[in-house]
Structures are given as C-alpha cells and as structure tokens.
Amino acid sequence: MHPPLSWSICKAPKAVSENDVVSPTCLAADATTALGATAMPLSVRLPADGCRLFGPEIPPATAGEPPPQPRAADVTGGYYQPLRADLDSAATIALARIRCALAGASMDAATEFAARYAANRNPTLTALVATVDGREVALDTLPAGSDVTLRAGFTADSVESFPVLDPQSQALIDHVETMTLSWFTDAGSLAFENSDGENRWTAPLSPGSAHLWIVLRDSRGGVDFAGYTLAIR
Amino acid sequence: MSRERAGRAIGLALVLAAAITHAQSADGTTPTPNAIATPGAATGELSGIVLERGTARPLGGVTVTMTDVARVARTDDDGRFRFIGAPVGRHTLTLAGPELDDVAVDEEVAGGRHREVRYLVTTRAPSDRYQSVVRAPRIERAGVVETGVGREEARHVAGAADDPLKVVEDLPGVARATVGSGALIIWGAAPADSRVVVDGVEIPALYHVGGWRSTIHGDLVSRVSLSPGGFGAEWGRALGGLVRVETTAEPERGVHGSVALDLLDASALLSATLGARVTLTVAGRYSWLDRLATAVVHGDAAAFVPLPRWDDYQLRATVRLRAREQLTLTLLAADDSLRRATAAADPAQAHRESFDRSTWRAIVRYSADRDGSAVELTPWFGYDDTRTDQRFGPTPARLAVTSVLAGLRATYRRRLARALILSVGLDLLDTHAHISRLGSLTIPAREGDPFVFGQPPGDDVAAADDRLHLLDAAPFASLDVRLGPVTITPGLRVDALLVEGDHRLPAPASAPATGFSRLGWSIDPRLAIRAQAHRRLLLTAAAGLYHQPPDPADLGARFGNPTLGPARALVVTAGGEVRLTAPLTAEANVYYRQLDDLVARNALPSPPVAAALVQDGSGRSYGAQLLVRLQAWHGLSGWLSYTTGRSERQDHPTSATRLSDYDQTHILTVVAGYELRRWQFGLRLRYATGFPRTPVTGAYFDARDNRFDPLFGDVGSIRIPDFVQLDLHLERAFVWTRATLRIYLDLQNVTYQQNPEEIVYRADYSQRGYLTGLPTLAVLGAKVQF
Structure with a gap:
C-alpha cells in the first residue's frame, strides 16, 4: 500500500529567464497552497487568478509603474496552472491547462477563436497487444527472456484539431494534436522510454510477474494511462 | 668578409624581414671598408645607417645589437648607429624596431679598422604585401608597448594550421575559448564586448563559426594587433578588447599567388600589378571540414563540437596616386553555416538547429602622408545577415538579424612641433x-543565465519584428606630448548616439505600432603615458572611459527594452617592458576594468511591458598578464604568456556578485618554434582554468512533458575542469626558382587529452558527467606560393 500523494497548488509565476516549466519556488512550501493528501483521481477547483499569474491577463500594475507584460502561450496556445504532487521526498509538477483570453488579438480573431475552440479532451488508450516472433501472445503467458513487441494505440477521436493564434501573423492557424506514449516497467527492459505506439520489451529470464505502465499524452496536456501485470512463464 | 659574401648575408636578412620564401633580389647593403687605422688592434669600429627599403627613409629608434657580446646601439633620427671599440671577429647583429620585424646579419669587425655598412630593410608598412605582424597586447597609440610576431612565425604556431590570425588566441589576456565557439574573450570580457576591425571597419567576427579559420585569407593580412584594453580615443564602442587587422596588397611586380589545401579547407590567392600604379588581389577559401571530419571526430565530440561550413572571398585594388598617396578598394565577404540535430524516438524531445551568417564589407580607403601630416579617409558599406533557427520538440526558436551598415572613419595627424603630434578624426557608424x-x-541564453547543456528553453512562444536605426557619430582627438623620455597622450572621444525604432511597446494586432527616437551623448576621456625609464625598460600606463551602444537585438519591445542606453567601462592599466637581451623581452601588465549600466534580464517574474531587459548590471575585471618573448635566435623563437584574472558580475544592485561566465583564473600558453634549414618545428602547450558553471542541486519530474527539470545552486559556483593540451607543428619547404611548396602537419592534442568542455547530466540529473573535446587531430596540408 503506497502512501497517498500530497498535492498543492503553486502560486509563483516563473521568471522570464527561467527555462524550467515552473518557478523553482514552486518546490518551496511558502509558494504553494496545500491541498493535503487527496485520493486519486484528484478533483480540485483551480484558482481564479491562474490566467493572471500564469497566463496573458495583465496583473494589476503598481501605481506609477507601467503594466506588466502579458505572458506568451506555448506552441499550442496554452497556459498552465502548476500543481505539485509529493510522494515521500520526490516532487512532481503537473500542469493543468487553463483557458484564458487571447492576448493582443484583434476583435475578429478573438470572436472566431471563441467560436471554434473546444476544450481539450483527454485522449483514450486502446488495449495493449503483445507479440513474440510475429505471433500475438497473451499478457499472462509471456516467455521468459523473450523479446516482446508491445503495441499500444489510441482511439481516433483522441486526436483533436484546434485553432491557435499565431504570434507572428496574429491569424488563427489550425493545429492537430500530436500524441506521445511513455512506457515504464519494473522488470525486464524496454527499448524506448517514449515512442509513437510500438515498443520492445525484453522479458526477465526467470518466471514471475512484471508491471507495465503506459502513459498517453496529447500536445495540449491531455493524458490517459493504463497499467498491466505481465506474467512471465 | 668579401663584398659578395656580405651582400649575400644582408640579402638573407632582407629575405627574413620580408618573410618571402621564394627567390627575391637582395638589394640591401653595401659595406664599405674604411681606411686602416691601427692594424693588429684588438678592437675595431662598426657604424652604419638603417634605411627603409624602397624609400631610403632613415629609420630612427632601431635597436642594433651585437648579440654575442651584448653590445647595443640605437639609430638616431638620421638612421645612424655606431659601435666604437667592438671586439675583433665575426658578430651577429640584430635589428629590432617598432617598424620592422627583427632581422639578423653577420658582420666582421677587423682590428683597428672602421667599417661602414648600409642596411635597407623592409618595414611593416601596409604597402608591404608579404609582411604580417601580430602585435601583442599593448596600449594603443600612447602606450605603444608592442611585441610583434612575424606572419611566418605565426603561421608555424602549432594549432594554427597555416592561419596566422589564429595566433591571437595565444596572446596574453585572451582566454581559452570553448572548443567550437571561436569566441574571443579578452580580459574577462564577453565576446560581444570586444571588437574586430579590418582596415578600421568593424566585422562581426575574426574567426568563422567553430573557430577553425579566420575570416580573412592569411596572405592578405599585413598585421593584426590586439589591444585588450586602454586603447586610444580613436577607437570606441567596445567595453572589452580591440583586435585590429590591417590588409595589404603591394606585391612585387608581376603575378604572384598561392594555393593551399588541407583537412579544413582550400584557399587561393592571386595578385597582379596592372601597369605601374594599380595592384589587384583576389583571394578565396572554401571549407570541407564538415564533410571530412565526421570520419575523424568521435560521436561524443561531434554532438558537441559544431561541424560548420564556411567560405570567404576578398578583393583588393590599390591605386598609387602619388608618392605616399594611395587609394584602396577592399571587398570582404564571408559565409558560415552550421547544422546540428539530435534525434529522439519521441519527437517532443528531438532537437535541431541551424545557423547561417553572411557578411560583406566594401571599404574605400584614401591615405596620404606628406609634409609632417597624414590623412586617412575610409568610407565603407556593409551587410550582415545572421539567422538562428532551432526547434526543441514542437517549440520553435528563431532569431534573424539583418543589418545594413554604412560608416566613415576619417583621421588626420599632424606634427605640430618636434615633440607634439595632434590626431583628430571622426568615427561614424x-x-x-x-x-x-x-x-x-x-x-538565446544570456551571460549569467543558469543553464544545462542540452536543456530545452522555456515553452512560451513570443514573436516580434522590430526595425532599429542606430547612428553613432564620434569625433575624437588626441595629443602626443613628448617630454624627454616621457610621452603623454591625452585624448577625448564624444559619441553622439541616435536610436530609433518602430516599436516603443509590443504592438498588438489591434493597435498601430508606436515608434521612438532619442539622442544621447557619451564622453570618453582617455590618457596614456609611456616612459622610457631606462634604455632597457619602458613603463606604460593608461586610463579611460569607454561606452558601448546597446545591441540592436536587445532594443526590441517584446524581447528586450527600447530604452536601453550605452554600457560603460572604466579601464585602468599599467605595465612595463624589459629587454633582457637583444632577442629576449619580458612584458608585464596589470589591469582593472569597472563596468556599469550592463544589460541584464529583468528579475521580476512579471516584468513591465517593454522591459524584459534592464540596465542595472555592473561588474569588474582585474588581473595581470606576463609575456616573455624570444625573438628569432639561432632559429629558435617563441613566447610564454600567462594571464591571471577575475571577472565578476552583479546583475542588479540587490543581487549577489557572481563570477562571469567568461572568468578564467589562469591562462598559460607556451609557444615555441624552431627553424632548421627548410624544416619548421612548432610546439604549443596550453593550460587554462575551466569556465564557471551553475551546479544542478536537484530535480523534479515534469509530468506534462515526461522529463526532469533541474534545480540550480548558486550561479557560477562550480567550474568545468581545467584544460591542458599540447599541439605540434611540422613543416618542410621545397624551394624552386619560381615557387615554393610547403607541406605541413599540424597535430592537435597529441597526448589525446580528454579535456572536459561542458558539463552534462543524466536525464534525471542524478549524475554529472562531461562532454570532452576533440581527440588527437592531424591536419595535413600543402601550400604552393609563386
């Protein structure tokens, strides 16, 4: 039984010189709002000031000072509220996509964007298929020491199209989501940590069981995951 | 010594001075035995005159040394010298002076006789095609502590691979740059804070991308001088050092040229005289390193060291109008290209990068020198285009800068009195x-940014398109005042800087852009002092203010700050030069540079609009350098240079002081060359402290991007390990009547030292490692000169 994850919401925007996805202060206690230990799946109302701290909405200017510069979106036009999850001493940052107004867009572009943009839906994994020497095998009868080809996919409606305000032309450009599969295991060895659908797993030499996790991400922060128990004979 | 033999000896000296390796007439000397005074005496008298070849101008201030008996004489203003009571026998005389490379000649002194000799020597005038001089660090104009390295000696320095301009990297005050960068880091200054000028005109870089070659054909170079700081009022727009390259084109009559091939590239030069007044020279170079080196460089280095492609072309036409008056047109063009890609199974983690740079300059130079005054007028035009395209997974990054430049450099120098020289001029850009x-x-990352090699940039994608206009008009004046052995040179430079742009604020699509225009002034007083404290000891000191206009790329409203003004440096330096023996000299200098108004990133997490950069930074550099130099002595020459220094920055008044990214505590270079008949041997040993880096002290997992991101410690608090490398050069010349063939082998990193060049980490930042530089690299080349 694993201890529960401890969640908190980051309140610190990152500096413009920061390459990381969040400010390092998000790893400090005083820059976060603790949500406490929460059962999965997590359901939380994100702070209302997300678009101001991490998005394009201009924060209130100090009297006599010029207004702050709106933040730029990522390549998909997205802004993200950082969340932090702690398990023992290891910290993980999750980024929840938030919907903010377009910064600096013309009225026509903003109107068209509001009409066309649909909130991102999480992609959906399809069932994992394993083959050995070209023959499909059940996940509970994998030969010890064998090279297993693993194939995972996603449903057709997982790949969505969406408009993005191009920062150069200030026109709306249609984008199509890209998908990435990440693979994790606690036994045997995987050929790739990430792939576009297929991977190779070398089973342990001795019989037993292994766990395999697959995480499917789309380019707008959507995610699906699945876990499998593999039996090695 | 017979008349014929003496002629041959002096001719040899002239050949050395001219650094011409093929047949050349020796029209040098006419020793004339004088009347017998005291036959059988133990001593004799040797006197003579030193004249400039071609003009018969007397050369004053030339040191004439009898090396074997340590007797020294100095030519007067009429070029005359005299040794009274010189020991009988055969002596080697060396001639050394500010206008000529050291030459040596053997002379016979007979007992009780007076011998008169006449030396015609080739000076380092820009009109001498086959002259090349590399000046070691010195104070420009008034400091005038100069150390020369002849082009042939520079060419033979191990690691230069036949490129004389590469020797600048080995001079004191110049840090050892990261392999593949080609950056010039002078007295701890950022590369962008130093300037490279060719015939008074600024060019973007001395070296092609990657630092393998210089951007100008070596045979076109007359001299290159490095002034790491404290230069005169004639020069500005730089907080750091100044590298000046002078081109030349005055060949012998007829057609001359060279063709060279090696592992790096191929080059050629052709020069011809057209009639009595016109000389035309064309040169070019084209690289193939990127196509050949993949077989030489192992994968680790290939991923780190860029494998660029370059080419450059030069054309020079000189019209001799009258005596000491000429008009020169110089066209310089250079191109660089670099491609690098890191494949990954996950497209989100793939990285590709391309860099392209094209530059050209058209320079017209009129010079006249007569009646105690000299005039130089250099109008020029230029074009620079630099594009960097990168893609980190899906995130793009692009910086494209296209600049159209025009400039004018005008100088007028006049001797007002015997000990007073006035220089005035205008430097316009x-x-x-x-x-x-x-x-x-x-x-791109800025100096002081914490970073890890290979780390993707932030995922925000901003865009900007800015047009900037900078007009910098700088009148300057200086006065050389000679008070006995002391020369004082006060100077003043005033820069009027007009800055205009089309975006005062980042313009949204829904609003028209608002431009800006402003005019500012900076006043830079300079002072240099030179004192001949002893016939063997020269003391120098200089101090001055220096201003550098902002980089146009920093003036954008979205990525920079349109209100940025010039940064400022206060430079103080002092030193001295001791001539220990005729061929052996030692120079030492200390320096201090205070920097203010430096541009740094805005520390606020949400900076005000049009203020991503601010001008709150300051810094300082200080240190000392030593150069011990052996001029040509029995075929042996070389130098030892050592620089120690510290370069610090403070990005904002309230932030902590940190080391500059370009700080190197110790830089030691030993260069030695030995000439034995037609063989040349060269050696270069380099040691340098590693550059500072910011340590990674932890990491966290970024679940959205499925990667770890680093947490940094104090900026610049660790260093890349020290660098040590030994290079060798071996060359053989084959001389025919009308041509010379040189075959050389440049062995770089002969001990296969695995020098760390950059710090890298495991993907989860749990373990630190190093990217190492080049393995042993053998550059085999051949050059034909005719």
Whole structure:
C-alpha cells in the first residue's frame, strides 16, 4: 500500500529567464497552497487568478509603474496552472491547462477563436497487444527472456484539431494534436522510454510477474494511462 | 668578409624581414671598408645607417645589437648607429624596431679598422604585401608597448594550421575559448564586448563559426594587433578588447599567388600589378571540414563540437596616386553555416538547429602622408545577415538579424612641433537593423543565465519584428606630448548616439505600432603615458572611459527594452617592458576594468511591458598578464604568456556578485618554434582554468512533458575542469626558382587529452558527467606560393 500523494497548488509565476516549466519556488512550501493528501483521481477547483499569474491577463500594475507584460502561450496556445504532487521526498509538477483570453488579438480573431475552440479532451488508450516472433501472445503467458513487441494505440477521436493564434501573423492557424506514449516497467527492459505506439520489451529470464505502465499524452496536456501485470512463464 | 659574401648575408636578412620564401633580389647593403687605422688592434669600429627599403627613409629608434657580446646601439633620427671599440671577429647583429620585424646579419669587425655598412630593410608598412605582424597586447597609440610576431612565425604556431590570425588566441589576456565557439574573450570580457576591425571597419567576427579559420585569407593580412584594453580615443564602442587587422596588397611586380589545401579547407590567392600604379588581389577559401571530419571526430565530440561550413572571398585594388598617396578598394565577404540535430524516438524531445551568417564589407580607403601630416579617409558599406533557427520538440526558436551598415572613419595627424603630434578624426557608424524573433524569451541564453547543456528553453512562444536605426557619430582627438623620455597622450572621444525604432511597446494586432527616437551623448576621456625609464625598460600606463551602444537585438519591445542606453567601462592599466637581451623581452601588465549600466534580464517574474531587459548590471575585471618573448635566435623563437584574472558580475544592485561566465583564473600558453634549414618545428602547450558553471542541486519530474527539470545552486559556483593540451607543428619547404611548396602537419592534442568542455547530466540529473573535446587531430596540408 503506497502512501497517498500530497498535492498543492503553486502560486509563483516563473521568471522570464527561467527555462524550467515552473518557478523553482514552486518546490518551496511558502509558494504553494496545500491541498493535503487527496485520493486519486484528484478533483480540485483551480484558482481564479491562474490566467493572471500564469497566463496573458495583465496583473494589476503598481501605481506609477507601467503594466506588466502579458505572458506568451506555448506552441499550442496554452497556459498552465502548476500543481505539485509529493510522494515521500520526490516532487512532481503537473500542469493543468487553463483557458484564458487571447492576448493582443484583434476583435475578429478573438470572436472566431471563441467560436471554434473546444476544450481539450483527454485522449483514450486502446488495449495493449503483445507479440513474440510475429505471433500475438497473451499478457499472462509471456516467455521468459523473450523479446516482446508491445503495441499500444489510441482511439481516433483522441486526436483533436484546434485553432491557435499565431504570434507572428496574429491569424488563427489550425493545429492537430500530436500524441506521445511513455512506457515504464519494473522488470525486464524496454527499448524506448517514449515512442509513437510500438515498443520492445525484453522479458526477465526467470518466471514471475512484471508491471507495465503506459502513459498517453496529447500536445495540449491531455493524458490517459493504463497499467498491466505481465506474467512471465 | 668579401663584398659578395656580405651582400649575400644582408640579402638573407632582407629575405627574413620580408618573410618571402621564394627567390627575391637582395638589394640591401653595401659595406664599405674604411681606411686602416691601427692594424693588429684588438678592437675595431662598426657604424652604419638603417634605411627603409624602397624609400631610403632613415629609420630612427632601431635597436642594433651585437648579440654575442651584448653590445647595443640605437639609430638616431638620421638612421645612424655606431659601435666604437667592438671586439675583433665575426658578430651577429640584430635589428629590432617598432617598424620592422627583427632581422639578423653577420658582420666582421677587423682590428683597428672602421667599417661602414648600409642596411635597407623592409618595414611593416601596409604597402608591404608579404609582411604580417601580430602585435601583442599593448596600449594603443600612447602606450605603444608592442611585441610583434612575424606572419611566418605565426603561421608555424602549432594549432594554427597555416592561419596566422589564429595566433591571437595565444596572446596574453585572451582566454581559452570553448572548443567550437571561436569566441574571443579578452580580459574577462564577453565576446560581444570586444571588437574586430579590418582596415578600421568593424566585422562581426575574426574567426568563422567553430573557430577553425579566420575570416580573412592569411596572405592578405599585413598585421593584426590586439589591444585588450586602454586603447586610444580613436577607437570606441567596445567595453572589452580591440583586435585590429590591417590588409595589404603591394606585391612585387608581376603575378604572384598561392594555393593551399588541407583537412579544413582550400584557399587561393592571386595578385597582379596592372601597369605601374594599380595592384589587384583576389583571394578565396572554401571549407570541407564538415564533410571530412565526421570520419575523424568521435560521436561524443561531434554532438558537441559544431561541424560548420564556411567560405570567404576578398578583393583588393590599390591605386598609387602619388608618392605616399594611395587609394584602396577592399571587398570582404564571408559565409558560415552550421547544422546540428539530435534525434529522439519521441519527437517532443528531438532537437535541431541551424545557423547561417553572411557578411560583406566594401571599404574605400584614401591615405596620404606628406609634409609632417597624414590623412586617412575610409568610407565603407556593409551587410550582415545572421539567422538562428532551432526547434526543441514542437517549440520553435528563431532569431534573424539583418543589418545594413554604412560608416566613415576619417583621421588626420599632424606634427605640430618636434615633440607634439595632434590626431583628430571622426568615427561614424550607421546601422539599420531588422530583427525577427520567435520563441521563448530565454533563448538565446544570456551571460549569467543558469543553464544545462542540452536543456530545452522555456515553452512560451513570443514573436516580434522590430526595425532599429542606430547612428553613432564620434569625433575624437588626441595629443602626443613628448617630454624627454616621457610621452603623454591625452585624448577625448564624444559619441553622439541616435536610436530609433518602430516599436516603443509590443504592438498588438489591434493597435498601430508606436515608434521612438532619442539622442544621447557619451564622453570618453582617455590618457596614456609611456616612459622610457631606462634604455632597457619602458613603463606604460593608461586610463579611460569607454561606452558601448546597446545591441540592436536587445532594443526590441517584446524581447528586450527600447530604452536601453550605452554600457560603460572604466579601464585602468599599467605595465612595463624589459629587454633582457637583444632577442629576449619580458612584458608585464596589470589591469582593472569597472563596468556599469550592463544589460541584464529583468528579475521580476512579471516584468513591465517593454522591459524584459534592464540596465542595472555592473561588474569588474582585474588581473595581470606576463609575456616573455624570444625573438628569432639561432632559429629558435617563441613566447610564454600567462594571464591571471577575475571577472565578476552583479546583475542588479540587490543581487549577489557572481563570477562571469567568461572568468578564467589562469591562462598559460607556451609557444615555441624552431627553424632548421627548410624544416619548421612548432610546439604549443596550453593550460587554462575551466569556465564557471551553475551546479544542478536537484530535480523534479515534469509530468506534462515526461522529463526532469533541474534545480540550480548558486550561479557560477562550480567550474568545468581545467584544460591542458599540447599541439605540434611540422613543416618542410621545397624551394624552386619560381615557387615554393610547403607541406605541413599540424597535430592537435597529441597526448589525446580528454579535456572536459561542458558539463552534462543524466536525464534525471542524478549524475554529472562531461562532454570532452576533440581527440588527437592531424591536419595535413600543402601550400604552393609563386
């Protein structure tokens, strides 16, 4: 039984010189709002000031000072509220996509964007298929020491199209989501940590069981995951 | 010594001075035995005159040394010298002076006789095609502590691979740059804070991308001088050092040229005289390193060291109008290209990068020198285009800068009195820049940014398109005042800087852009003092203010700050030069540079609009350098240079002081060359402290991007391990009547030292490692000169 994850919401925007996805202060206690230990799946109302701290909405200017510069979106036009999850001493940052107004867009572009943009839906994994020497095998009868080809996919409606305000032309450009599969295991060895659908797993030499996790991400922060128990004979 | 033999000896000296390796007439000397005074005496008398070859101008201030008996004489203003009571026998005389490379000649002194000799020597005038001089660090104009390295000696320095301009990297005050960068880091200054000028005209870089070659054909170079700081009022727009390259084109009559091939590239030069007044020279170079080196460089280095492609072309036409008056047209063009890609199974983690740079300059130079005054007028035009395109997974980053430049450099020097020389002039630079940027504000990285090699930039994608106009008009004046052995040179430079742009604020699509225009002034007083404290000891000191206009790329409203003004440096330096023996000299200098108004990133997490950069930074550099130099002595020559220094920055008044990214505590270079008949041997040993880096002290997992991101410690608090490398050069010349063939082998890193060049980490930042530089690299080349 694993201890529960401890969640908190980051309140610190990152500096413009920061390459990381969040400010390092998000790893400090005083820059976060603790949500406490929460059962999965997590359901939380994100702070209302997300678009101001991490998005394009201009924060209130100090009297006599010029207004702050709106933040730029990522390549998909997205802004993200950082969340932090702690398990023992290891910290993980999750980024929840938030919907903010377009910064600096013309009225026509903003109107068209509001009409066309649909909130991102999480992609959906399809069932994992394993083959050995070209023959499909059940996940509970994998030969010890064998090279297993693993194939995972996603449903057709997982790949969505969406408009993005191009920062150069200030026109709306249609984008199509890209998908990435990440693979994790606690036994045997995987050929790739990430792939576009297929991977190779070398089973342990001795019989037993292994766990395999697959995480499917789309380019707008959507995610699906699945876990499998593999039996090695 | 017979008349014929003496002629041959002096002719040899002239050949050495001219650094011409093929047959050349020796029209040098006419020793004339005088009347017998006291036959059988133990001593004799040797006197003579030193004249400039071609003009018969007497050369004053030339040191004439009898090396074997340590007797020294100095020519007077009429070029005359005299040794009274010189020991009988055969002596080697060396001639050394500010206008000529050291030459040596054997002379016979007979007992009780007076011998008169006449030396015609080739000076380092720009009109001498086959002259090349590399000046070691010195104070420009008034400091005038100069150390020369002849082009042939520079060519033979191990690691230079036949490129004389590469020797600048080995001079004191110049840090050892990261392999593949080609950066010039002088007295701890950022590369962008130093300037390279060719015939008084600024060029973007001395070296092609990667640092393998210089951007100008070596045979076109007359001299290159390095002034790491404290230069005179004639020069400005730089907080750091100044590298000046002078081209030349005055060949012998007829057609001359060279063709060279080696592992790096191929080059050629052709020069011809057209009639009595016109000389035309064309040169070019084209690289193939990127296509050959993949077989030489192992994978680790290939991923880190860029494998660029380059070419450059030069044309020079000289019209001799009258005596000491000429008009020169010089065209310089250079191109660089670099491609690098890191494949990954996950497209989100793939990285590709391309860099392209094209530059050209058209320079017209009129010079006249007569009646105690000299005039130089150099109008010029230029074009620079630099584009960097990167893609980190899906995130793009692009910086494209296109600049159209025009300039004018005019100088007038006049001797007002015997000990008073006035110099006045105008240095004008007009720049129209178009800057297009796309991507994160974190890229390109700035000095002081914490970073890890290979780390993707921020995922924000901003865009900007700015047009900037900078007009910098700088009148300057200086006065050389000679008070006995002391020369004092006060100077003043005033820069009027007009800055105009089309975006005062980042313009949204829904609003028209608002431009800006402003005019500012900077006043830079300079002072240099030179004192001949002893016939063997020269003391120098200089101090001055220096201003550097902002980089146009920093003036954009989205990525920079349109209100940025010039940064400022106060430089103080002092030193001395001791001539220990005729061929052995030692120079030492200390320096201190205080920097203010430096541009740094805005520390606020949400900076005000049009203020991503601010001008709150300051810094200082200080240190000392030593150069011990052996001029040509029995075929042996070389130098030892050592620089120790510290370079610090403070990005904001309240932030902590940190080491500059370009700080190197110790830089030691030993260069030695030995000439034995037609063989040349060269050696270069380099040691340098590693550059500072910011340590990674932890990491966290970024679940969205499925990667770890680093947490940094104090900026610049660790270093890359020290660098040590030994290079060798071996060359053989085959001389025929009308041509010379040189075959050389340049062995770089002969001990296969695995020098760390950059710090890298495991993907989860749990373990630190190093990218190592080049393995042993053998550059085999051949050059034909005719």
